[in-house]
Amino acid sequence: MTTDITEVPREKWGHFFDEFTRKHAGKRINVDFYGPGTSPHREIHSLPFVGIVYEPKSSDIEIAVGTEAADHVSHTVNDPIHVWVKEDENGDIVEVRSDDGVTSLLRFASAS
Numbered sequence: 001m002t003t004d005i006t007e008v009p010r011e012k013w014g015h016f017f018d019e020f021t022r023k024h025a026g027k028r029i030n031v032d033f034y035g036p037g038t039s040p041h042r043e044i045h046s047l048p049f050v051g052i053v054y055e056p057k058s059s060d061i062e063i064a065v066g067t068e069a070a071d072h073v074s075h076t077v078n079d080p081i082h083v084w085v086k087e088d089e090n091g092d093i094v095e096v097r098s099d100d101g102v103t104s105l106l107r108f109a110s111a112s
Helices: 010-024
Strands: 028-035 038-055 060-065 073-077 080-088 091-098 103-108
Touching (some): 010 080, 010 091, 028 060, 038 103, 060 080
Antiparallel strands (some): 028 038, 028 103, 038 060, 060 073, 080 091
């Protein structure tokens, strides 16, 4: 298993997120946030992953989780500047950094 972190070039974000969504839809995911002006915290805990989309017109990345109205959460990363991916024992980990330095970390919940 690789521990290498790979940056996804901006021109490939749309395709990367389409494939990532196809591969991981329905898996339980955690989403953590950290960076300047925010204490590290988990905003999304073990909810089903719906998808992640790059909107080139607005230059935003939208993350959607939860399959029921009561647990549906969406999060928008405004002005993303970097997307990295690496693999761990539970699958791919994606980090999205916005222009303000805040990082959104998507990690799949462990099977245990």
